[in-house]
Amino acid sequence: MSDSSVPLPHQDSAKASHTTGVPGDPLRDRVLLHISPARVGQARGHLDPVRSGLVLCGKDALRKAARLRREEAYGGVLLIDPAAYEVGAATAEAPFPQVASDALPFDDPLEVSLAEQRAAGVTAPVTPTGYIRAEDSDALRAAVGRVADLGDPSVVFAVPIDVAWLRDEESAQRLIAVLRLVEGPKAIMLGGQMDPLARYAEAVGHLRSVIRQTPGAALLRTDLAAFGALAAGAAFTGFGMSGGLRHVVPPGEKARTGGGFPTSPHVLYPELMSFFLGTTLAKRFAASPAPVCSCAACLGTRALDSFTSRRNPLPAAAAAHNVSVLMGWLRALDALPGGSAREHWWHERCKAAVDRYPLVNAAIAQPNAFKVPGQLKRWALAVPAPAAGTTTATAAQRTR
Template identity: 65%
Template sequence: MTDSSAPLPRPRSDLTEPPDAPQALAGALGVLQGRMLLHVSPARVGFLRAQLDAGRSGLVLCGPNALQQAKRLRETEAFSGPLLVDPGVYEVRAASEEDPFPDVSEGTFTFDDPLAVSLAEQRAAGVTAPLTPTGYLHAEDSDALKAAVRQVAALNDPQVVFAAPIDVGWLREEDSVRQLIAYLQLVKGPKALMLGGQMDPLARHPRAVGHLRQIVAQVPGTALLRTDLAAFGALAAGAVFTAFGAGSRLRHVIAPGEKAKTSKKGGGFASSPHVLFPELMDFFLGKTLADRFAGAPLPVCTCAACAGERALDSFADNAGDRQARAAAHNVAVLMEWLRTLTAVAPGTARQRWWHERCLAAVDRYPLLNAELKQPDGFKAPAQLKRWALAAPADEVAPARVDAKNYRRS
């Protein structure tokens, strides 16, 4: 439940004035400014490293051996780009008022401070900045959030990134959003939100996308990690940096103790790699794409990884190096989008670019289905439709004949 004693967000003197410019990150953190990193498991770094845009991206490692892989990248593989390690404590333990940074390590003394130990280990591995090992923050658990914020604020270290793995229920109502904003404002350094919930968290609540943009606008130093399309939406809205999940598991957080649900389009054991279809702005199994286009030619992909030599139906199974090639394709497309986005001036123009791109993708679904003579062949994901409705703050979304279809999910 929300805490009535929580501080209120600092008010704006005039709600018509433009939002503040994104907070400039200080010191070594400055290299993260304006970037979209890739959130990836250590085992898959080799699949995508060659496609990273050195000037606009970087890596967030999460999972077993993340610290060891970070150290290896720095010391033996000459990786000089932005590098973070996500401790991922929130995957196995929830935060509480008594224990906001749960100890999940083995072989350490019980009196060791898990927060201090984790920060020191990350720094020893050569990270750009350490992330706090925060437990999962259940919806409206203000006591756990308050305890985590107080401990981070007491560090008085603006080079530490406060990881805030929040259940998306925090974004459901205005009261809980206001409280979340108020607590996050107490942390001087950057705050890295990660959204928890089954399937597509931002699709669960109609106002979640708008509330996410509100947090980015009102909390200086907000970042968004372990996400999907929202990595671009948040960056367009002024987030200091973001991270796109390189695998479906790393595009959202599952609450500790819950089993991840899977969608029909990618459920169960994947018999083929997940492939990003650029014009639809969504991932599909390679086999699904091959089946949908069985009677029609699929355009040849011109991304930097495919180089005009293969179509997306060439990823129909996991044989050979198809998983590695699909991962390289996905990252190459994301980097193209990132270069285009960051070429647009920050502020309303960038938000407008993202909004128009989402609108175009949603509109493409029925047209492609008509071309393939498959009325239900492809269905626009709910989150994409939400971003298509989220016009820049100073603009009114255009009236649309099919607006009811946008709001169904």
């Protein structure tokens, strides 16, 4: 089944006027949902069909994609993340690791993966790039060379890089220079434990520079950065449905988590712009009324402290809530013109969330109940450039 035989979702004229190298560019300006195949049913019905879509990652991604297209009549944007970076690192000799256990010695992992994805009916195939370690320019150049040789701008070049590529200006500019050699979209994924973008003080600023200076730059398998990057001009982004799909753990390392096995689903607290276990929210608001959510799934009838079990239907309800909140943010961002207006909107939203934490803690009489996530602080401090015709003083007033 080729790409041309797969129906694409409706696109408005504003989106169709932009391009990253693909005629009509069905990916442009979308925040996709990076999700495991097993959870598609929880989220699919709550996606905005014009502004979002799916990125399947994990076991059975190919089979699920084919089933969505052929049996479930899904005509929306659909990508597959081969996640070869979980298997091994890219090297100058082999930038695309061999993932399939039954592969023959002479099989080309890149060609095989792209062909399998196209056969499954993806909107665009994604390269099976290995993890690109900090300062491994040789591996990055080798991957770029192979993708450039394809001469196919419909291929999404996956760029799973260690976040140390964003630690300073020199590393970021080296990354930009190499990525600009690829004509089509470049989907950056950030590697590191827990919250990679919180590791370096200037990482958010350097990420915005990479996005602005690299035509077709995108950001997948991420969190809040999905909106920050889109506001900065990313071609498209992808928000992880679960914590493990919001960053890349370097191959060979065990993922660090905040605790043991969760006993309740993670719930997005919209005003604080962060996820918390449902049981945590229930404890925090045990003596105070919890906020009631007005998202398209909750409709003003469900309190945030009600998601306290992993037994159905609460996980599905939490997933519907989380996706609906994200889609609300996306529609608000999409309603703004591109450029500085979007960046100022995102900055103000993050700053308001940071300012909200002490107010919520005071309201429930628990001074340290909710702590501001490191990355949220970074976005709140990353003041966007002044809009055209706006004085520096005016811009500073807007961010106070």
